Amino acid sequence: MFHEIVVPFGDTSEVTATEDHAAHLLRRAARRKYQIAATADGGAVINWTARKYGGRRTEPRSITLVPRLPIDVLTDATLQDLSLISDGQARYEVEANGPVIVGPAWRIPPTTTARLRAGGLVAENYGLVRVSLTVHLALLARQHRTHTTEPGGWVRCACGFTAHAGDRSDARELARSHREVAVTDFIAGRSSAFTATATTTR
Incomplete structure (x- = not known):
């Protein structure tokens, strides 16, 4: 179970979401190519932009899934x-x-x-x-912890992924993209949350 926090056009609402509903939201977000980030406690954040009331103006929207039983240490x-x-x-x-x-x-x-x-x-x-879905999301977040370094804008991930970007701003975007690919691959069934070693999940 999750707390589903929705932010539409400056407003905020919160409801309870079952695991099946949360999985549906993630699959829909992946199909629509929204930004998806897993969180280390077993939740997720979905971000996208939408047109306001059919006009030309767009505004950011988000759905945050907060697990009712957050994942702590996994031995x-x-x-x-x-x-x-x-x-x-x-x-x-x-x-x-x-x-x-x-x-x-x-x-x-x-x-x-x-x-x-x-x-x-x-x-x-x-x-x-x-x-549970919360475990999968927590493992994905922990396995794909990234950090950027200067000089040179290097991205290094706990999973072993390393890449070079033009500068620190590019490196942050590359790191975000790498983490998002890991989540969307899992949602699409192309990867498992249990592929990394236990040492990368603590």
Whole structure:
């Protein structure tokens, strides 16, 4: 679940968005080529410009998705569990000590299963357990932390991406574009949030 904060033409409104609705907003934003940024707590910010009341004048608009259960530290052990779940074959089984998440050849104990559920790290669809959207967004943001350096306007990313821009302003734009490509590739299903090593997600 998310808090959806919409800023249309100088006004602000806030509603509650389900994960399915948040995913729909991200897919629509990607199709329309809006700017999309993932946040390290598992949220996202969508920015675009729109014509005001059908006129020639355009103004910025935005949608901010703030997770109701922000993602904090993801330990190596948690990342390993989530990586297992991300294969798309996980499901719940009920044991004497409570529900457990199981896969074809693995099992996550009841206490760990309870912790993953309480933290909003997993969700269930049609009987299958999956990694929550908030986790994917947090991993993308953490894996693609960028910084720019002077002189020369270099861009360096935690994922290993390095590129040279003309100056610091160009470098900032290149860094933003790189992060946005990572998010849109994930939304389009062209990449996984679990491709980077655990050390880049802390």
